[in-house]
Ligand SMILES: Cc1cc2nc3c(=O)[nH]c(=O)nc-3n(C[C@H](O)[C@H](O)[C@H](O)COP(=O)(O)OP(=O)(O)OC[C@H]3O[C@@H](n4cnc5c(N)ncnc54)[C@H](O)[C@@H]3O)c2cc1C
């Protein structure tokens with residue numbers, strides 16, 4: 001099964017325009033990999049395309065998965081107006097997810113996120129811990145006002161925070177935090193805007209073998225059929241070869257695709 005009417009079990013506002021929503025249903029049984037996303041139909045007839053939202057937390061016991069999203073336009077605004085007990089048409093889990101087969105007990109794993117790229121890193125961090133590795137979180141927000149999940153990440157491990165306007169933590173972006181970090185970790189996993197992913201790639205490609213970057217793209221079908229979400233390969237001089245972010249990604253090893 002890849003599609004289901006899932007029930008919203010909770011919805012709460014975390015910060016201005018930022019919401020946490022939990023949904024319940026049988027699809028959760030198929031969720032086990034961090035970094036995957038669900039594709040949600042907006043219950044409004046004029047909004048035809050589904051909206052991709054990352055899985056923030058998987059709870060098999062409760063049969064629920066959680067998402068965190070920011071209101072960007074009509075689709076996410078409609079989601080924010082829904083209440084516990086309402087139903088949502090959900091497809092998923094979709095995408096490849098973070099590959100953790102090379103993570104071993106005792107490893108240090110840098111987990112690097114910016115803005116609304118941070119949500120999937122929470123489930124990732126839990127899974128890294130379950131493998132006996134040590135996550136170090138580097139999180140960047142625009143300001144203190146729009147920060148969310150600080151305590152949740154601190155509960156999982158060391159957490160360093162930067163804000164663009166300096167209202168909390170280090171003044172600047174996540175790149176500033178990484179430049180101040182002295183150790184070489186066994187792996188670096190990142191999700192956020194392309195500028196941040198480029199900084200992560202520049203800092204760690206060639207120094208750390210396992211660097212995985214989660215990309216965002218405007219999506220339509222979400223399952224590899226429409227080519228709305230392609231990105232290009234770095235080592236392709238012709239510029240002809242492409243990969244679909246929805247089903248061949250959204251996570252790619254650093255150095256593979258043009259950011
Ligand atoms: C794999 C993936 C995971 C994502 N995870 C999250 C998440 O966990 N939390 C979150 O807040 N946002 C996430 N996004 C971005 C989110 O999908 C868009 O913000 C959302 O679709 C905007 O819809 P809208 O109707 O509110 O805005 P509108 O701007 O009205 O959207 C119009 C169209 O553009 C698409 N679109 C707009 N912005 C984006 C964007 N940045 N990326 C992709 N498509 C976009 C929409 O899907 C829709 O089809 C993710 C995107 C991708 C590709």
Ligand code: FES
Pocket residue numbers: 218219220221222223224225226227228229230244245246247
């Ligand atoms: S969104 Fe259709 S192929 Fe990726």
